[in-house]
Amino acid sequence: MLSNYLIVGAILFALGLIGFLTRRNLIIMFLCAEMMLQGVALNLVAFARHRGNLQGQSFTLFIVTVAACEAAIALALILVLYRSSGSLDVSLWQEMREPDQDATLDEEPLPPPLPEEPLPRLTPAGREPRQPEETSHV
Amino acid sequence: MFDIRTLLVLIPVLPLLAAAVTGFFGPRFLRKNSHWPCIVAVASSCVLAFLVLGKVAHAEAPLIERYYTWMQTGSLDIGLTLRADGLTALMLITITFVGSWIAIFAVGYMSHEREHEAGYARFFAAVALFVFSMTLLVLGDNYLVMFAGWEGVGLCSYLLIGFWFQKPSAAAAARKAFLVTRLGDAGMMLGILLLWAGYQYAHPQTTASGINFETAFTWASSTLPDDTDTQLFFGTVALLLLCGAVGKSAQIPLYVWLPDAMEGPTPVSALIHAATMVTAGVYLVARSMPIFHAAPPAVLLTVASIGAATALLAALIALTQHDLKRVLAYSTISQIGYMFLALGCATTDGLVLLAVTAAIFHLFTHAFFKALLFLSAGSVMHAMGNVIDMRRFSGLRTVLPTTHWTFLCGAAALAGVPLLSGFWSKDEILGAALEASHHAYGNVYMVLFISGLVTAGLTAFYTFRAYFLTFWGEVKVPPEAGHHVHESPPVMTVPLMVLAVGAVGLGIVVQPFTHWFGHLLEHHWLNSSFGGTIQPAPHGFNIPLMAGSSLFALGGVGLAWLMYVRSPALPGKLAGTMQGLYQLSLNKFHVDELYYVFFVGPATLFAGICQAIDFLVDSVVDLVGQLPGLLGKLVRPIQNGLVQFYALAMILGLTVFLSALVLRMAK
């Protein structure tokens, strides 16, 4: 059924859009954009099947091509951005605002990090080697 | 060697190329050799101009070549068309020949400027551009091309007067020259447009354009004697054109810019403000002679009166000036007045050729001797360390022997000493005026003739006053000249000598006995301009007139000798007894001050009122302009620089849009 695939494509597109708008990691943003492309590609393939015509599949192939180019360029750009700021946070790049605007900063504090779980240790086995007297009670 | 099409276009294009090359590459690459493109181009144009003269002399009709359609809309069809006939050929030779020698002279004169190369290149680029514009002016076959050249020479004049723009007086003089000539140009533009519109009105079916020379002149010369409406129309056009001519040629009432223009380098004064550009007005009137001739005779009388009055007034002012260049400047104004006087004498069919020949002949000879005088004055200035006040030096004939002799040649020619070139041309003018006094407005022309005769005497007097003050008496050299005052280098003296030969001998060769000038104009200008409708009257020597004018000239020279060599105390006494007249002449009849009170003052007042209104309007506009700013302040925080925020805004907009569509669909 054509409409089922169109619905799935629409959902993938919308999810990708939300992710692109909200997530602040450059790489996740990029992945979300790719997911939007996947939704569109799914639509095209479904149309092709419905009409018994390969044009939709050809278009999808071009989408894949362009996505590959985009990925290459985006990776290079992300790398450059990372080199100059040391982070993948897209919100660091906000110098193009109006000159008298204050920078948008995160005000809500992050919760304190959870205490790290202790690394598992091997239970001691065998005979304990003799220790010097001073440290033996540790 | 060249066909005429190439020849004609090369004459203006070579100097244009030289100007471009010098302008773009001069300061960076050519540096101290910036004069070469200009000299080579102008000299080549001179050679080509002689070739053109040869072709014109053998041609039956004027040579007209259309190169390019400038604009074409409806019945308006203006081509970039060049035309060569007798008048053009003579003008071309004057411009390029005198221009070449002046350019060579400038190499020596501007040698101080060679130190900072940008100025040196700028000078020669502007000179080349000037030659381009001037040749375009005389070559153009319609009023629009001519006007383009006309404005071009005005621009070059502005650039060169203000060459030393660091000097406030030079900058002011350049501005004054530009604005005053602009006044006249506005009238001329109106005249051209009126001519075009009038032709359209009179010939509704035509596709020809009234601003083409052929069309306009054919129409003008076919005007019937009893067609007063058309005559009045041509009278209006002629007066408007005369405005332009008066402005450019420094005639009353617009002559005030020319004396100030002497702030420019002396070669510029020689080339632009003596020999060529200021005579553009004479050329314009001569070229438009069919229109002036078709107008009521009062128009030509106006031309003649303006000319005679200017000639007399300028000569009177020149009597008492102390500045050598200023004397020459007023002399230029006076001589151009002579040419206008001659042009104004073309009141009857028979007189047209006589008048125009006289005017152009005087233009031709004047170009030589006035350029020579200016260059000699420049040579004096060069030697005196840029001092030009005649009270501060004297007796230079032993110090600057070559300059002394060449100046003497020029002065004698200007004064109209018999057998020199100025004598012949001035004589033709006086002859034309005398002829005109037998026809319409005869009494007025008689007065004009007498004033011309008096002016001739005054001319001889002030010229030789300047000569005696500068070169005779005890040797006196200003301290600015330094210790070793010496004659100018050959690069300056050779042009002086060439021009001196021209000033002395050219007049007698080309006109009075051979009639080359008259024949050239008769065969290659008169018939083509007037469509063969008029016949020139026969003309011979008027021996009594010659004797009379010689008497006035020699009398003036003698009086100058008496006052400044024989008894040098006499001028002081004379000035003392005629204090009022002396002061009047010294202060140039207070014309500048009058202009200031009656024109500049009201204009300033008017400008002040306009400024106040402008301030009001500006305030309102600014207030309106503040509104977007305020609005912008409100929505400014949206521009926070976050990419995702921008994307969100886009998506929100898209969402609203799509939702609206969908909701409409759901209904």
Next chain:
Amino acid sequence: MLMLPSSIMGVSPLLWPIGPCLLLGLIAVILLLPRPSALPQWYGAAFSAAALLLGGATLVRVGGWSPEGVLFYAFSGIAVVSGGVLITQRNPARAALAFALVVLSTCGLFLLQAASFLMAATIITYAGAIIVTFLFILMLAQQRGASDADLRSREPFLAATAGFVLLGALLYVLFVTYRNPESEVVLAALDAHLAPAVKAVEKPAADDQVVKALDWGKFFEEAPQVVPEGTPEPRLAALRQSFQNIEGDRWFNVQLQSANEQAKFIRETVAEMHQAVHVARHSLGDLQPQGQRLSEFSGTKPSAMPKFDALGQGPMPAENVAHLGRSLFTDYLLAVEMGGTLLLVATIGAIAIAHRKNS
């Protein structure tokens, strides 16, 4: 698959079934998006599970259990779930892996749609190249897992609302076009009208029996009346028009001929009508480009109606790669060349950008 109460369905698909599913999904996404002071994750998980179940039951229509249906549910379910994980996961590396899952399940859907070459190409490009390179960058840049920025979202409420409103608009258009209740009622009525005729024709019977089995005149006359006049759906309007032609012109002439001729006509016409209803059912909302000069290199001409099978799909060649190649190198030759050039330029650009310049 829930049976839809027709009273609710009649109002608007935005109220049922799209609205509730999207509302649940919106709440789930808002709850799950990373925030410094977030509710525990299982709230969001519960909402998303509810949204998925409801959506799977109401939005998707498979039409009986079949291998295709099961596979479709599986692949699309994984795709949507991992899409949600991708946008809500705080650890970027895990998000990248979720994206790999999205790609893999989408490729499964491609395969279901007879796009085997695309499946392979997408897996190789995305899962094979892009994901790996991104993971590589992640390892290089962010070795400690989630960073501070990963624990926050920008405008989660607004962005999620915008996204879901957009999705709602899309789904609404899809529903109005493909699941329009009015069209479905009309199609069901047509089926009911045609059923006895089909039954009569299919039975191997003598010609005169066929002729007598029904009051054919009434049947043909009533057939156009089943479709209400002035229906906005162009396919149904065309159907009505064609039925009217049968009734008006052809049946009138045939009536006077022999029983053999009549039976032959009845068989042909009923089969034709049956096929027409079938085509109309599956081509609702299709746009049909006009013109004769469209290429056939890519399969059925876009201007021609394909032969729909029972699932409403056009015929697809088995040799996917061969036919795709023919399509690419005939219809899209220029675009292929441009695509190749684009790849080259992008390669050069990427190298030029990422090259570490000596300062």
